[in-house]
Amino acid sequence: MIAGTVNWLSNFAVGLLFPFIQEKLQSFAFLVFVVVCTLGSIYLCVVLPETKNKTFMDISQSFAKINKVPELSPGQELELVLSMKPESEKAPDVRKTESSF
Structure with a gap:
């Protein structure tokens, strides 16, 4: 936009x-x-940065270098993503939705 x-x-x-x-x-x-x-x-x-034939992780690391953000190893990044908990208020409970039918 x-x-x-x-x-x-x-x-x-x-x-x-x-x-x-x-x-x-x-x-x-x-x-x-x-x-x-x-x-x-x-x-x-x-x-x-050039992005041709690069993985998403390589591109992410390139932008991290440009923006001077400390780099995380792929394991640390995966651990960070998995440790995030969804907000229960915004995500509807699927079991309640299915049981109402």
């Missing part, structure tokens, strides 16, 4: 500002967009 909103706002801004940019820069108006695309490509290549 956030990406869609940013996309619509960006399209609105381009549609609103492009006539003024074209008036000032004339045939060089698209250089503004070349700069934006170049900066986006640099950010993509430098900041975001």
Whole structure:
């Protein structure tokens, strides 16, 4: 939803500002967009990790390094997930639901 909103706002801004940019820069108006695309490509290549042929755990560890979060071993992470208890208020009891039929 956030990406869609940013996309619509960006399209609105381009549609609103492009006539003024074209008036000032004339045939060089698209250089503004070349700069934006170049900066986006640099950010993509430098900041975001490559995820091709990597497991979810490898990707998770890559983002943990980027965000400076202490890494957990797979065993510690599994233990943490299994130790979490569901909230009984939000999860309905299946046995009560089945017995009412």
